[in-house]
Amino acid sequence: MSGINFVANPLVNIHLQGRFDTYPKRRGVTRVKEMLEAGINVCFGHDDVFDPWYPLGTANMLQVLHMGLHVCQLMGYGQINDGLNLITTHSAKTLHLQDYGLSVGNAANLVILPAENGFDAVRRQTPARYSIRHGRVIAETVPSQTTLHLTQPEAVTFKR
Incomplete structure (x- = not known):
């Protein structure tokens, strides 16, 4: 190549x-x-x-x-x-x-997504829960919650 x-x-x-x-x-x-x-x-x-x-x-x-x-x-x-x-x-x-990447000795620069796996993150377009730079949290997003109010309140997660 x-x-x-x-x-x-x-x-x-x-x-x-x-x-x-x-x-x-x-x-x-x-x-x-x-x-x-x-x-x-x-x-x-x-x-x-x-x-x-x-x-x-x-x-x-x-x-x-x-x-x-x-x-x-x-x-x-x-x-x-x-x-x-x-x-x-x-x-x-x-x-x-x-x-x-995530390996011992590498800089701790990463984004944590509230998802079960990569497919789930892409499908649900999950906002980053934490952004970490050099091992320190530099940004945080509080997860939102959707609730249906039909017969009784029920949380909706859009997960399988």
């Missing part, structure tokens, strides 16, 4: 590419599925955050992954689970980050 890396920006690419076309409109994103199958390192990015080019940008990488899985047609359970690599390990490889 040549050591080349590709970054797709699904949210911005889907919005900007082909916007001046007549119908049918092109909706461009690179060939993520095919490159993954060929063993090429591909990751997802978020090009614009709350600016004139993409005013809906939030820098939430789970949103990026969710859209990317849809537009790249990576909707098999294995593809969805493996898709998390597109915003984690594949991104770290693209950025040449050393000592990345």
Whole structure:
């Protein structure tokens, strides 16, 4: 392999590419599925955050992954689970980050999601519960609770 890396920006690419076309409109994103199958390192990015080019940008990488899985047609359970690599390990490889991941001796830089597994996090778009940098909590989100009030109050979790 040549050591080349590709970054797709699904949210911005889907919005900007082909916007001046007549119908049918092109909706461009690179060939993520095919490159993954060929063993090429591909990751997802978020090009614009709350600016004139993409005013809906939030820098939430789970949103990026969710859209990317849809537009790249990576909707098999294995593809969805493996898709998390597109915003984690594949991104770290693209950025040449050393000592990345959860291993003894690595920097404690991580995000904790209130999800049963990666598939659950992507499906429910769970907000980060904690953001940790160098072993210290730098941001915390209090989980929301949805309750149905039909015959008696019942919590809704959207879990299986």
